[in-house]
Amino acid sequence: MTSSPPSFSARCLFGQFRPEGSYSSPTDNPEDLRRKAGANRRLFGDELETRLDEVLFASHSHRSATKLALGLEALNRSQQERVLHWAAVAAGTYAEIGYQIATFAPRAFMLLDDGGFDAWVLAGLDAYDRHGGRAAMDLLRDIEGFSAGRNGARPVAKFTDIEARLGRFIQGLAGRPLNLAVGTCAWTDSETIFLPPEQDSLFDAAANRRLYKVQAAILWAQSRFGSFGSASVDLETSLAPWLGKAEEERALIWFAALESVRLEACIAFELSGLATEIAAVRGAWPDSLLPLLPRLFRPQATLSDTLELLPLCLLGGEDAPRLAHAVRFDPAAAQRIRAARILRDMKTVQRAISALKGSSGRSGEHDESLPSLATDAGAYLSLEGEALVLPPEARAAAQSLVQDLGEVPPECLVPAGPGPWQPTEREGGGEDFASDRQADYRYDEWDYRRRAYRKGWCHLFETEVEPGDRAYVAAVRQRHSALIKQIRRRFEMLRGENRMLGRQPEGEEVDLDAVVDAIADRRGGLEPTARLFCRRVRNQRSLAAMFMVDMSGSTKGWVNEAEREALVMLSEAIESLGDAYAIYGFSGWTRTRSDIYRIKRFDEAYDEAVKARIAAVEAKDYTRMGVAIRHLTALLLRQPARHRLLITLSDGRPDDFGDEYRGHYGIEDTRRALQEAREQGVRSYCITIDSHGADYLAHMYGAARFTVLDDVRKLPLKIADIYRRLAS
Amino acid sequence: MNLSPELSQPVDEPYYQPIANEVALFEASHARRLPVLLKGPTGCGKTRFVEYMAWRLKRPLVTVACHDDLTTADLVGRYLIVGNETVWVDGPLTAAVRAGAICYLDEIVEARKDTIVVIHPLADARRVLAVDKRGEMVAAPDSFMLVVSYNPGYQSVLKEIKPSTRQRFVALDFDYPEAAVEAGIVGREGGVDFETARRLVKLGELTRNLKGAGLDEGASTRLLVHAAQLIAAGIEPQAACTAAVARALCDDPDMNGTLDDLVAAVF
Ligand SMILES: Nc1ncnc2c1ncn2[C@@H]1O[C@H](COP(=O)(O)OP(=O)(O)OP(=O)(O)O)[C@@H](O)[C@H]1O
Ligand SMILES: [Mg+2]
Numbered sequence A: 001m002t003s004s005p006p007s008f009s010a011r012c013l014f015g016q017f018r019p020e021g022s023y024s025s026p027t028d029n030p031e032d033l034r035r036k037a038g039a040n041r042r043l044f045g046d047e048l049e050t051r052l053d054e055v056l057f058a059s060h061s062h063r064s065a066t067k068l069a070l071g072l073e074a075l076n077r078s079q080q081e082r083v084l085h086w087a088a089v090a091a092g093t094y095a096e097i098g099y100q101i102a103t104f105a106p107r108a109f110m111l112l113d114d115g116g117f118d119a120w121v122l123a124g125l126d127a128y129d130r131h132g133g134r135a136a137m138d139l140l141r142d143i144e145g146f147s148a149g150r151n152g153a154r155p156v157a158k159f160t161d162i163e164a165r166l167g168r169f170i171q172g173l174a175g176r177p178l179n180l181a182v183g184t185c186a187w188t189d190s191e192t193i194f195l196p197p198e199q200d201s202l203f204d205a206a207a208n209r210r211l212y213k214v215q216a217a218i219l220w221a222q223s224r225f226g227s228f229g230s231a232s233v234d235l236e237t238s239l240a241p242w243l244g245k246a247e248e249e250r251a252l253i254w255f256a257a258l259e260s261v262r263l264e265a266c267i268a269f270e271l272s273g274l275a276t277e278i279a280a281v282r283g284a285w286p287d288s289l290l291p292l293l294p295r296l297f298r299p300q301a302t303l304s305d306t307l308e309l310l311p312l313c314l315l316g317g318e319d320a321p322r323l324a325h326a327v328r329f330d331p332a333a334a335q336r337i338r339a340a341r342i343l344r345d346m347k348t349v350q351r352a353i354s355a356l357k358g359s360s361g362r363s364g365e366h367d368e369s370l371p372s373l374a375t376d377a378g379a380y381l382s383l384e385g386e387a388l389v390l391p392p393e394a395r396a397a398a399q400s401l402v403q404d405l406g407e408v409p410p411e412c413l414v415p416a417g418p419g420p421w422q423p424t425e426r427e428g429g430g431e432d433f434a435s436d437r438q439a440d441y442r443y444d445e446w447d448y449r450r451r452a453y454r455k456g457w458c459h460l461f462e463t464e465v466e467p468g469d470r471a472y473v474a475a476v477r478q479r480h481s482a483l484i485k486q487i488r489r490r491f492e493m494l495r496g497e498n499r500m501l502g503r504q505p506e507g508e509e510v511d512l513d514a515v516v517d518a519i520a521d522r523r524g525g526l527e528p529t530a531r532l533f534c535r536r537v538r539n540q541r542s543l544a545a546m547f548m549v550d551m552s553g554s555t556k557g558w559v560n561e562a563e564r565e566a567l568v569m570l571s572e573a574i575e576s577l578g579d580a581y582a583i584y585g586f587s588g589w590t591r592t593r594s595d596i597y598r599i600k601r602f603d604e605a606y607d608e609a610v611k612a613r614i615a616a617v618e619a620k621d622y623t624r625m626g627v628a629i630r631h632l633t634a635l636l637l638r639q640p641a642r643h644r645l646l647i648t649l650s651d652g653r654p655d656d657f658g659d660e661y662r663g664h665y666g667i668e669d670t671r672r673a674l675q676e677a678r679e680q681g682v683r684s685y686c687i688t689i690d691s692h693g694a695d696y697l698a699h700m701y702g703a704a705r706f707t708v709l710d711d712v713r714k715l716p717l718k719i720a721d722i723y724r725r726l727a728s
Numbered sequence B: 001m002n003l004s005p006e007l008s009q010p011v012d013e014p015y016y017q018p019i020a021n022e023v024a025l026f027e028a029s030h031a032r033r034l035p036v037l038l039k040g041p042t043g044c045g046k047t048r049f050v051e052y053m054a055w056r057l058k059r060p061l062v063t064v065a066c067h068d069d070l071t072t073a074d075l076v077g078r079y080l081i082v083g084n085e086t087v088w089v090d091g092p093l094t095a096a097v098r099a100g101a102i103c104y105l106d107e108i109v110e111a112r113k114d115t116i117v118v119i120h121p122l123a124d125a126r127r128v129l130a131v132d133k134r135g136e137m138v139a140a141p142d143s144f145m146l147v148v149s150y151n152p153g154y155q156s157v158l159k160e161i162k163p164s165t166r167q168r169f170v171a172l173d174f175d176y177p178e179a180a181v182e183a184g185i186v187g188r189e190g191g192v193d194f195e196t197a198r199r200l201v202k203l204g205e206l207t208r209n210l211k212g213a214g215l216d217e218g219a220s221t222r223l224l225v226h227a228a229q230l231i232a233a234g235i236e237p238q239a240a241c242t243a244a245v246a247r248a249l250c251d252d253p254d255m256n257g258t259l260d261d262l263v264a265a266v267f
Helices: A009-013 A030-037 A045-056 A066-072 A077-091 A095-111 A114-131 A133-141 A143-151 A159-174 A205-224 A235-239 A248-270 A272-282 A287-296 A303-315 A331-359 A392-405 A472-479 A481-495 A512-523 A558-577 A608-615 A625-637 A664-679 A691-701 A712-726 B022-031 B046-056 B072-076 B092-099 B113-119 B179-190 B194-208 B221-232 B237-249 B253-266
Strands: A179-182 A192-195 A380-383 A386-389 A441-447 A452-464 A498-504 A533-538 A543-550 A580-588 A594-600 A643-650 A682-688 A705-708 B036-039 B061-065 B077-082 B085-090 B102-106 B128-131 B136-139 B145-150 B170-173
Touching (some): A045 A066, A045 A077, A045 A095, A077 A095, A077 A114, A095 A133, A095 A143, A095 A272, A114 A133, A114 A143, A133 A143, A159 A179, A159 A205, A159 B194, A192 A205, A205 A248, A205 A272, A205 A392, A235 A248, A235 A331, A248 A272, A248 A303, A272 B253, A331 A392, A392 A691, A441 A625, A441 A664, A472 A481, A472 A608, A481 A558, A481 A712, A498 A512, A512 B077, A512 B085, A543 A625, A558 A580, A594 A608, A594 A625, A625 A643, A625 A664, A643 A712, A664 A682, A664 A691, A682 A691, A682 A712, A691 A705, B022 B046, B022 B170, B046 B061, B046 B145, B061 B092, B072 B092, B092 B102, B092 B128, B092 B136, B179 B194, B179 B221, B194 B221, B221 B237, B237 B253
Parallel strands (some): A452 A594, A543 A580, A543 A643, A643 A682, A682 A705, B036 B145, B036 B170, B061 B102, B102 B145
Antiparallel strands (some): A441 A452, A498 A533, B077 B085, B128 B136
C-alpha cells in the first residue's frame, strides 16, 4: 500500500468503465478475455477465484478468495468483468476497498444498474480520498442508501406493463389455464396468480419487473410441485395446529419461505435459467434458512419435508425469514378451488374413458382389470393391453390431475356410465318476457339435461343496425393505412393466383402434354384431339364467409372498440380478395328476445351505408350464442359458394339474463349449434377475446376451431391474418 | 427405351424410435393390403416412420410431396417426345405400383381434389391404378402399399380431406412422444448429451403449452433436433434455441418476447 494515496480526481475523470481498458494491461482487458473465452458465458467459482487472487491477494493473502468467488458466481459475465475490473482498480490504491467491492457486488447489482454500480464504486473511492478507509467502507456498505439517493424516487414496475407477456410465459410453464390478476399481494389460489398492482422494492424498473416474474414463477411452482397437498398429504390437516391461532401469520410466512426454498430447487432441476433469475432476486439466503438447505434445497424434497421442518422452525422462536421475493400463502382458498378442479377433471377423464370403451366395443361390466394411464404424458390410455388415445380435452384434464395429485387417481379410470356432465347449477326457469312484436324466426334450443331440443324455444328478431358516425371508417383506415396497404397487397397476391387450364380448344399457349398425346394417338391410329392449348384463368375461390359479432353488454369499451376496428380491417382485406362476406351482430335478452343485427348482407357492397353501420356496432345485452349461430348458419346455407365459413367474434362465455343460459346449459347449446352447422357443411371458426376462459372453450367449440386472443387491442391487427390462414 | 424410374430398396436401417403400437399396426395393414393414413403435427416423425417401415418390410419407397399444381399426369405418368419418338414414362405412383413398393403421398391435403381421386381405386378393395392415356389398368401386387399423411392442425377450410378419401384408410395418430423418449430422439439425432436434449424437450413442451394461445403450433421434434444440431456445432444453447426454435415459430414481436423468456428459463 502506498503511503500517500494518489489523487482520485484523475481516476474519476477516467473512471467510467471502459471495455477497451484504460487502466489495465492487455491481458486484463475484459474484452480480450471475453474473446479468448470464446463466449460470454458466466465465469465459474474456480475461475473467479483465480482472477480474484490475481487482483486482490497478489501480495498478502491471509484471506481466501473462495467465498468472494461464490458470491460472484450468480452474476452475469459482464457484471463479473465489471467487478473484477473495479476491484483491481481499487486494490491498486487500497486492497481493502477492492475486497469490499467484490464482497458487496452481488447485493449492489440487485439495487443498481451498470452505471449505478460504477458510480457507487467511484463514490467509495472518493470517500476514501477525503475521509479515509472507514468512511469508504461505510459508504460502500450502505448500498440501499446510495441507490435511494441516486434514484430520488424509486422506479416502479406496473402490473399492467407485464401482464400480457408474463401471462403467456406462465401459460407456457403451466400447460393449463393459470390466470394473472391484480391482488393486494403476491399469492395464488392455484387457479389465478395474484400480483400487486405495482412493485418498487428493487432499484430499477427492470429489476422490479423481474421481481414480478420471479414471484409468478414461484406461485406457479406452488401448484406445479404440490404445495397445496397431494393424494397422500392433506395440507389443511397438516397446518391445523396453527390455523386460526395467534401463530397463524408467522406459521404461514415460515411455510411460504420453506416452500420457496424447496420450489426453487424443483425449478432449478427443470429450468435452470429461471432458477438463476430467482437466485439473483433473492440474493443470499437469510441465515435462518441456511441450516435447512441441505434437506429442502433438493428437487426430490416434497411437501412432507417442509411440513416436518415447519414445527421445528416455529419452536426455534426465530423471526420468520424475509425473502426479497416473498409470496403469501392462503391454504383455505387454494384448497377450495383445487378440490373443485380435481372433481371436474376427474369427471372429464371418466367420461372420456366411458366414451372410448363404448367406441372400442366393450361393455363396462366384465371389466376386472383397471385400465392404467401413463401418467407422464397422460395422452395414452392402455386398456387391456391396447393403447387408446384420449381426446385433447380429457388429456388436458389428466395432465391437470397429475399436477394436482401426482397421478391420475385410479377411481376415475372407472367409467362414469353413459350420462353427460352432472349439472351443478341450479335449474333455472328463466323468466319469459312478453314482447310487443312477433318474432321474425323461431329456433330450437338444446337442453343438455333433457338431451333433447326445446322446440321453437328461442324467438329471434332481425333488425338493421341504425347508421352511426359516417367518418368513423375513414378515420380507422387513416390510422391503419400502412397496415391496410400491406394487407391488400398480400391478399391481392392470393387472389391473383392464376391457374393454367390445359387441354383447351383455344388459349394463349400450346399445351405440350396434349400435343404429345395427340401425336401418339395419331401414330396409334386414334383420332387426335383438337384441344391442344393452355388458357390462363383466375382461380375461382367460391367461398362465403359470415362474421358473427358479439354485441353483448360485456363487450362495452375496449372489446367493442376492437371489434369495430377489426371489421374495418377485415372488410378492406376481403374486398381485395373478392370473397362473398356478410357481417351480423348478436345479443340477447332471454329466449323470447334474441336479437340479430344486420351490418352487411352478402348481397350488399361495402358502401357508405355499411360503413356507417360498422361504426354503430355497440354493446347491448346478453350473449345467447346458440340461436345466433343457428340463424346465421341458415343464412350462410343460402349462399351458392362451395365453401362456407362462419366466423364468430366473441368475448367469452355464453350468458343470458336469468340463470338458465349461464353455465353448462349455454355451453352445451352453443356446442350443439356448432355441431349442427358442421353437419350442414358450414365450417366454424371462433375467435375469443378472453384468455381467462380457455378451460371451457375446447369443450364448447368442440366441432369448431378456435383461437384465443389475450390482448383485445391485437384483434384489428390480427384479424386479416387469421382470415388468410382460414381461407387460403 | 425405358425412362421410367428405377426403384430400389433402402439398405441402411433408418433410425426410428417407436412411440406406441404404430409399427405393429403398419405391418398388419401391409399384410392385409390396407392403405394407411398418418395424421399428426408437423415434424413429429411421420416421414421417418415410413422410411423405417419401408426398410423393415424390405420394400422400395417412393415419396411424393403433394402441392396444388400436382396433376394426375405427374403421379401416373406421361408421354415424352424423344427424338422423333413418343415414349411413355411412368409417374412415381405407377412405378411404385408396378414395383410393389410403398408409395408415400406426403401432405395429401395440398393436392388438388381432382388429382386425389386417382388413388381411390387403388385405395380400396380393387387395388388397381387406371393409366387412362395408355388404356391400361395396372393391378397392384400384394406388396404394394399406399401411405398418405396429413396434418389436421391446419386451419384452412379449403384444405380438408373429403370423407370419401379418408374413409379408405387405416388412420394412425402421431404426436410428439413422451418427454424421456423425445429427449432420446433429440439427443441421438442432434448429437447432444442427454441433459441438453432433456432441456430442449422441456422447451418444446413449454412452447406446445402456448398452442392456440398465440402460437399455431408448438415446437416440433424436428425443430428441437435442429437446435440440438446447432449446439453440437458449437453454438451457444440460448442462441441456438432462439434461432432454431423461437424465431422459427413465429414473427409476432410480443410472442417472440415470450419465447425468449421461455428459452432463458430453460437454459
Ligand atoms: N420417432 C422418431 N424416431 C426418430 N426420429 C424422429 C422421430 N420423431 C421425430 N424424429 C426426428 O424429427 C425429424 C422430423 O421428422 P419427420 O420429417 O419424419 O416429420 P414429419 O412428421 O414427416 O413432418 P411433416 O409433417 O412436417 O412432414 C426427423 O428428421 C427426425 O430427426
Ligand atoms: Mg414429412
